[in-house]
Amino acid sequence: MMDSHNQGVRSTANPFKVLIAGGCYSGLAAAINLLDKCDSALDARIPVSITILDERSGFCTPRDRLALALSSKEYADKCWVDFADVKILQRPDVRFVHGRVQKVDPATRTATILGNPASEQPSTEEEKITYDYFVAATGLRRVWPVVPQSLTRKTYLHEAGRHIDAVRxxxxxxxxxxxxxxxxxxxxxxxxxxxxxxxxxxxxxxxxxxxxxxxxxxxxxxxxxxxxxxxxxxxxxxxxxxxxxxxxxxxxxxxxxxxxxxxxxxxxxxAISRSVPSTDYLPRAALAADGSGLVRIRPTMQILAEETEDFPDVDRHFAVGDLIHWSGIKRCGAAMHEGKFAGLNIHQLMLQELSSLSEKKHTPEFQELAEIAPMIGLAVGRKGLSYGPGEGMKSGEDVLKVFFEDDLGFRIVWDYLRLGKDPVKV
CATH class of the missing domain: 3.50.50.60 (FAD/NAD(P)-binding domain)
Incomplete structure (x- = not known):
């Protein structure tokens, strides 16, 4: 696949540029799985530069762990993790940008970013970020207390603490x-x-x-x-x-x-979410026709839209997590799974480009998302409730232990994404 935007052979000076808008679980999963593949290339490491954009200075646990965070100050302290403390991504080819994406222009492969709302002195200046591949993982905008409105750990702890004191x-x-x-x-x-x-x-x-x-x-x-x-x-x-x-x-x-x-x-x-997809920065052609604001995707996690002059290279644009128009109940596990597929499939496209000038062309072997049946896991006090295809419904203290352990699943997710693992040296 020849690329008119490519300015030469890929190298550390000219890496593949990947922009991921959204630093929660689906976005982090996309980055981590893509890096795994780039680091383990057989001939030589694939040079890549990943930018992860989020208006928060860190990620806050999803709603099934947030319930405990708003009940206990001890757990609230654990629920917010600054991006600087995500060890696996502390490497020179990954950077975090605190800001809000205003517009994505597929014609120039440029994203316009507004300021840095997570800083103590927010900037109102715009920044332009170019990319070779783009991943939309900004999720849904939800109201307090379904999702904290804070943009920094300090203000989040104040917000949660005030809520806990009022209840107590x-x-x-x-x-x-x-x-x-x-x-x-x-x-x-x-x-x-x-x-x-x-x-x-x-x-x-x-x-x-x-x-x-x-x-x-x-x-x-x-x-x-x-x-x-x-x-x-x-x-x-x-x-x-x-x-x-x-x-x-x-x-x-x-x-x-x-x-x-x-x-x-x-x-x-x-506790009524009133969820609104955070997708207004995308071309309208990317959104579902039902007015939901959700993004239409193919099973490969690539955006489903006709390639036009205003939206060229659709194949280079992906969407994952809660903002996609797909079957199933929106869950943390599904979001991480979708992010993983995006990372793996971007790697396949990179391999295709790298082979474009060689005699042996690479044909991408994409991972495809299947239809997701309704399933759920709930933590209800000291007992859990689960339902899924094939297994039916289960409930009890043992279900809580399997699905959530004693911290509403925080360790399970942390270890699954290997967020505390030492980064690969580049």
């Missing part, structure tokens, strides 16, 4: 609104870590996990586990308003539901 000092019940995975785990973890606090979970439908394509017996078992954890539940209760108490607003909220029921709550936690 509650005179009235803590109300968690939303019976999806986030609400379930948050309510159960709050009750487990702070057993003296009264916790109520309110959901607008008659079954928990109502937005997920799961069997009714899974949803019913989730409700049973929530109640077994000591959490009060209000089904068919849609939040209408939560107004500060008068004359002492610091004392809590007067809560009213659309069915007319009312309650007083010390803290109201809206």
């Amino acid at each position: 000092g509650s005179a009235h019940p803590v109300l968690v609104v939303g019976g999806g995975a986030v609400g379930i785990e948050m309510a159960a973890e709050l009750k487990m870590v702070q057993p003296d606090v009264r916790v109520t979970l309110a959901h607008s439908r008659d079954k928990l996990l109502s937005a997920e394509p799961l069997p009714d017996d899974v949803k019913d078992r989730a409700l049973e586990l929530v109640r077994e954890a000591g959490v009060d539940t209000l089904m068919n209760h849609r939040l209408l308003s939560a107004l500060p108490l008068k004359p002492e607003p610091e004392a809590g909220y007067e809560v009213e539901f659309t069915n007319g029921n009312k309650m007083t709550a010390s803290v109201v936690i809206e």
